[in-house]
Amino acid sequence: MFTIQQLVQPDTLEEAYDVLTRDISNTILGGCAFLRLGSKKIGTAIDLSKLNLNGIKEQGDFIEIGAMTTFRDLEISPVLKESFNGVLPQSVSHIIGVQFRNIVTVGATVYSKFGFSDLLTALLALDTDVELYKAGRMPLAEFLEKSPQRDILTRVFIKKNSCKAVYKDLRNSQSDFPVLNVAVSQKDDRWRVVVGARPLRAQISQQASEELSQGGASPAGIASAARLAAEELSFGSNIRGSAEYRKAMCKVLVERAVTEVLQCK
Amino acid sequence: MQIEAIINNKKVAWEIENDELLADTLRAKGLLSIRQGCDTSCCGLCTVWIEGKPTLSCTTLSFRINGKNVTTIEGIQEEAAAFAQVLVAEGADQCGFCSPGFIMTVLAMKNELKNPAEEEIIHYLTGNLCRCTGYMGQLRAVKKYLGVE
Numbered sequence: 001m002f003t004i005q006q007l008v009q010p011d012t013l014e015e016a017y018d019v020l021t022r023d024i025s026n027t028i029l030g031g032c033a034f035l036r037l038g039s040k041k042i043g044t045a046i047d048l049s050k051l052n053l054n055g056i057k058e059q060g061d062f063i064e065i066g067a068m069t070t071f072r073d074l075e076i077s078p079v080l081k082e083s084f085n086g087v088l089p090q091s092v093s094h095i096i097g098v099q100f101r102n103i104v105t106v107g108a109t110v111y112s113k114f115g116f117s118d119l120l121t122a123l124l125a126l127d128t129d130v131e132l133y134k135a136g137r138m139p140l141a142e143f144l145e146k147s148p149q150r151d152i153l154t155r156v157f158i159k160k161n162s163c164k165a166v167y168k169d170l171r172n173s174q175s176d177f178p179v180l181n182v183a184v185s186q187k188d189d190r191w192r193v194v195v196g197a198r199p200l201r202a203q204i205s206q207q208a209s210e211e212l213s214q215g216g217a218s219p220a221g222i223a224s225a226a227r228l229a230a231e232e233l234s235f236g237s238n239i240r241g242s243a244e245y246r247k248a249m250c251k252v253l254v255e256r257a258v259t260e261v262l263q264c265k
Numbered sequence: 266m267q268i269e270a271i272i273n274n275k276k277v278a279w280e281i282e283n284d285e286l287l288a289d290t291l292r293a294k295g296l297l298s299i300r301q302g303c304d305t306s307c308c309g310l311c312t313v314w315i316e317g318k319p320t321l322s323c324t325t326l327s328f329r330i331n332g333k334n335v336t337t338i339e340g341i342q343e344e345a346a347a348f349a350q351v352l353v354a355e356g357a358d359q360c361g362f363c364s365p366g367f368i369m370t371v372l373a374m375k376n377e378l379k380n381p382a383e384e385e386i387i388h389y390l391t392g393n394l395c396r397c398t399g400y401m402g403q404l405r406a407v408k409k410y411l412g413v414e
Binding site for chain 1: 266283284286304305306307309312315318319320321323324325326328329370373388389390391392393
């Protein structure tokens with residue numbers, strides 16, 4: 001069973017960061033959906049509820065998503081339903097149930113870099129930046145490659161553009177964690193192929209993306225890109241599926257996703 | 266710590282632990298409709314509304330209801346009874362252990378979705394598990410209750 005010795009609800013990010021870095025056992029609370037599954041001993045829990053970090057806003061050239069925004073907020077957001085063929089609402093809509101999605105937060109999911117994340121895969125297919133209190137703003141792909149630092153993820157920014165995108169996943173049963181997930185996006189001649197839940201975290205297949213961007217999405221090009229994604233990325237085994245199965249299904253999902261992107265308006 | 270909240274339209278001030286979960290707090294205060302069936306945040310039996318939104322009380326830290334409205338099935342007995350009658354008439358209620366959480370989600374859906382299609386109903390209720398039935402009786406009851414085909 002997890003324990004929380006002390007609880008603070010800071011009025012500023014500065015205060016939250018100060019408490020976070022005071023002791024290794026101090027922890028930022030997100031939706032806390034996975035907290036009860038472990039036995040973490042938290043010294044001081046830091047709740048960000050007073051910092052107005054929830055909500056989805058269109059700000060200039062970006063869609064801004066606050067760290068405390070829930071998955072259900074993403075799922076029903078009119079802005080996100082209308083943007084990028086609704087790829088973000090689609091990516092979160094099969095996670096457990098509506099009661100669970102009303103709890104889990106965007107910030108905790110992105111910061112934790114969960115391998116099984118559906119949202120990370122979709123976000124990585126778009127032009128997404130993350131904002132951290134101390135480290136500042138950076139592309140999501142760069143953040144995912146960085147070694148873990150104690151920091152506070154405050155916002156996610158998605159560039160508003162004409163990007164078309166499709167999300168596909170494979171689950172053993174409805175509402176289970178994904179065995180594999182794929183997001184593919186296209187903006188003009190630039191394609192991006194992302195594969196997640198391998199079960200390692202989402203990663204861009206550079207070779208598949210380049211194949212489509214250079215050669216176009218002919219039937220042969222799509223088949224080639226799907227094969228390249230499966231060859232380039234690494235896959236592992238766990239209770240939900242073997243590495244071999246994931247590798248075989250990667251080709252299928254990439255092929256389907258690219259084909260569907262071509263049909264997007 | 267002390268929290269103040271409105272539980273089923275009544276203002277309360279409760280002393281809670283920092284790491285206390287809402288399902289435990291509510292049960293300790295006599296709201297025994299709250300049940301837990303999975304320990305992994307996926308069965309939906311403990312569903313309550315926080316500010317009208319269906320939420321897993323087994324996974325929500327109690328301090329997070331400070332200053333908020335919480336509704337359990339004890340607070341909406343008339344509506345719950347109306348749906349329960351339809352549920353029973355369709356033969357969908359067996360052991361009844363999952364019923365409070367299921368009914369809370371159905372009533373939340375009624376408030377949130379207008380004339381939902383079957384696919385939308387199933388999607389909304391995916392997070393409520395029932396181990397007695399095959400869900401067909403529940404689906405018939407929900408459609409009848411909502412007056413949709």
